[in-house]
């Protein structure tokens with residue numbers, strides 16, 4: 688599976704000799720930059736974290752860490768401008784990363800993780816904890832800034848099939864009745 692000759696449009700490897708004039712798209716270069724930033728962030732941890740050991744908590748910490756570079760004013764509950772899209776005056780509320788930026792960032796890092804050999808199952812950027820975090824940020828910022836993010840009304844129902852295939856392994860994990868004799 689190491690098709691190194693025939694492939695010409697395959698996964699973005701760092702080998703540039705094959706493709707003399709292939710400037711990275713904006714998305715690709717942003718993704719590369721994000722990946723480097725995240726790698727640097729992990730290296731700066733004490734102790735440093737290898738990408739293979741990275742879990743969703745590191746990602747969540749990373750997202751919170753990025754807030755200090757944010758430019759989006761998120762009004763706190765006590766602020767008179769809470770819920771106003773265009774406040775007439777400045778206030779002392781903190782600036783943070785906008786939800787949309789974080790959401791896009793996670794998407795790029797998620798893709799980059801798998802492009803760098805990470806498995807889809809263990810992808811920390813795809814974990815449920817990240818999704819929950821992003822949803823909370825989104826709702827919080829929508830309220831604080833008076834911006835209703837559009838909700839998609841059409842939701843596909845996910846069908847969950849009951850696992851009827853239990854004949855195969857039903858007997859193997861049965862608790863031995865004799866052990867519970869006290």
Ligand SMILES: [Zn+2]
Pocket residue numbers: 761762763766767768769778779780
């Ligand atoms: Zn404010």
